[in-house]
Amino acid sequence: MLWFLSLFVLGVMTVVMLAAWAFGLARKNGGWTDVFWTFGTGAALAAAALWPLGPGAMPQARQWLVAGLVALWAIRLGGYIAPRVAHHEDPRYARFRAEWGGDYARNMLFVVLPQGPASALLSLSVLVAARAPGPALGLRDLAGVVILLAAIAGEGLADAQMKRFKADPANRGKVAETGLWGWSRHPNYFFEWFGWLAYPVIGLDPARPLTWLSFVAPAVMLLLLTKVSGIPPLEEAQLASKGEAYRDYQRRVSAFIPLPPKTA
DSSP states (O other), rough: HHHHHHHHHHEEEEEHHHHHHHHHHHHTTTTTHHHHHHHHHHHHHHHHHHHHHSTOOOOOOHHHHHHHHHHHHHHHHHHHHHHHHHOOOOOHHHHHHHHHHHGGGHHHHHHHTTTHHHHHHHHHHHHHHHTSOOOOOOOOHHHHHHHHHHHHHHHHHHHHHHHHHHHGGGTOOOOOOOOOGGBBSSSSHHHHHHTHHHHHHHOOOTGGGGGGGGGGHHHHHHIIIIIIISHHHHHHHHHHTTTTTHHHHHSSSSSSOOOOOOOO
């Protein structure tokens, strides 16, 4: 059933991402890709988490809990991204549009479609947690809730600190080093990754080998955020716009995990 539900998520997200591609082309704004992915992934994973454990069975408390955690993540992240996308295109997609010219529509398919399989991989962790045996909720479920809430709070704080920094005209062209940004160059990404640890905390049972799949989502998110679509393109853009000031920031401040900054 785990693999069937993962394929279900893949199918749903393939349709969602094709819709995102078409909508982004129509609106001339590739940033809608991220909005569709976030809300689509949240809905697909929540639906998969609530899938009956057997014929005629009703969703159990843990299934509702896990579905709620996924929904909370999607609402928080999607609610943050959507208003920004509605006002202006994300610089990453604007750069794609400028670089690809007439090939933009075709090339965007290769950006959009792989996000469906990414959602399917994330679903493995969610499904292991949702389908963990035991009718009663316990301390591990509570720990998972605490982890996700802490991640949402941390990411929200980082976003708010950056928004406040950018709103001050005196900071134009400067590097943000206030609050969490003085301890991590990407605290929002760190907390985004941290939240996915809730699912192995809820679902891992070392005696059941299949439950080690609960670590797939944290591993996938770590790879994407630190090596693919998160930190690398953003730091490239920061270096291009801020130059030596950002290189100095890189030398002193941790890229991902919040740590005390190095002294000169």
